[in-house]
Amino acid sequence: MDWSNVFSQALTQGIGIQAVIFCLAAIGLNVQFGYTGLLNFGQSGFLAVAAYGLGVSIAYAGWSLWVGLLVGIAAAVLLALLLGIPTLRLRADYLAIVTIAAAEILRLTFRSVTFDPIFGGSDGINRFADDFYRYNPYSGPVKIGPADFSQNDMWIVTIGWILVVILSIIVFLLMRSPWGRVIKAIREDEDAVRSLGKSVYSYKLQALIIGGVMGCFGGFIAAIALQSIQPDYYSTDLTFFAYAVLILGGAARVLGPIVGSVVFWFLLVLIDGALANAVSSGAIDFIRNDQVGQIRYWILGISLMLLMIYRPQGILGDKKELSLDAR
């Protein structure tokens, strides 16, 4: 492995499938957490119900791709209602607790033996998305600068980034509208908003649904790109990485999730490749090759901590805004 290969790998992943998935998850979190201040710690659950809604519709029920997508979106809306209706009148931390628990319950249900015939147990659902690749306009592998994509990857990545652009435009429009003004006001002081005649509860529920549906597109991309839905992919790590992506890029910034996910995956793969390279060439001899995977997360974690200390607003955030006491 040579250094230019490490770099081109990092670039490929920086605009690749994982970056798209986490970008979509983070766009949803941005609406919920960034703009509204809702602590949704169960974003992985929204991606999971979307992925399984799609997979089960196609593989189990035998419906088309389009129906599968609608089922996935409906499942995300339903999940938002189930989580939001009982908790959003309560203090903010209740939503956090309930969402993190619900996401784990969903994952364990999807991987359970009982539902194996439907959800496929721990093997998940596989090879259900051939329909999607039938529409593939690319006739072979594609190179974009040093980045390299197979024919199928290029197709899903193209669709993924188109979705990112569309959803980002919607977020932009929402947040400069009077609706977005209410949302941002709720983040700062719910009682002030109530005193002006707006139902905080209703707006929070809307934000939870919108953010869940936007995030659920990440679940579709994950499912289709890998032609496989693995229950353990939708663990709490996914949620926390999506938060890392959002905070790195800058919360409450339309482009925050995009910048965050590109930088996050570029750096993660770069660190990984560089370490592996250095270890196998003997430049670093106190780490074994099989430890590189763990150590890159240490480095990433430390980098995120340093970022929070020296640039808490993220790459795109506004320090001036952050320094105002919101309460």
Added chain:
Amino acid sequence: MPDDHRPLVEALKDVPHEAGVAKPDPILVADDVMRHFGGLVAVDVDHVEIQRGTITALIGPNGAGKTTFFNLLTGFDRPNEGQWTFEGRQLAGVRPHKVAKYGMVRTFQLTKALSRLTVMENMRLGAQHQRGEKLFASIFPFLWRGQENEISERALRLLESFNLAQKQDDLAGSLSGGQRKLLEMARALMVRPDMIMLDEPMAGVNPALTQSLLDHIREVRAGGTTVLFVEHDMDMVRDISDWVIVMSQGKVIAEGPPHDVMSNEAVIDAYLGTHHDKPLTDSGEALTAHPEEV
């Protein structure tokens, strides 16, 4: 300046000066409202009425229960018992945003300016029935741009009369404490309330602005809005209020026009905690000698 409020204010002339007295045309009527925190009875109001179209002051020593009473009336806190009607409508148990929609809007003793929104955005937030606040309409600006412009014009006129027009594009968090008070009051007026309830509107406001603020409150009354305010500055209370209600230890202990109330022995006792033989009519110094720490 329209003066429809004149007859309503005049009508108070014949009202006896006693606690819990009935008013000729009440906009708000509260009965047996009680709130206790553990063993502490914060509010225990048997009966009180607010005359429509007037400026009514709610005064009383620190801890008398004025803020708690505001919280109860506006749905931000729930009473252990009691009911009240506003414009004839039962309001007990109604959620705070509904109370505001029905036309009873309050401000907060500890100001709630939304720091990370601009002054203008704070103002716009107060306007009701905004098409752009609907989720689906919000992403189509042509559906709400016209209304937004009207709202902005009205907001600007209000900001001008509160001396905040030059600040319209600043973040509200950059304002001084007094300016935030003014902004909060102006924002509440954006709702076009039938009754506005101000919790210590003058606290921290630059004394140079006092007179214009008083004028503005009179204008609010002239526009047909009933004003109920909590205040510790007795000069302001005397200057502006048509009627004064005094609370102490959760109860209404006296009512009447300002001069009468400030010479009332029970009121002086409540404020000073001891018997005091000198009436507080003209200077009001005895009452302002113990300003509330915020």
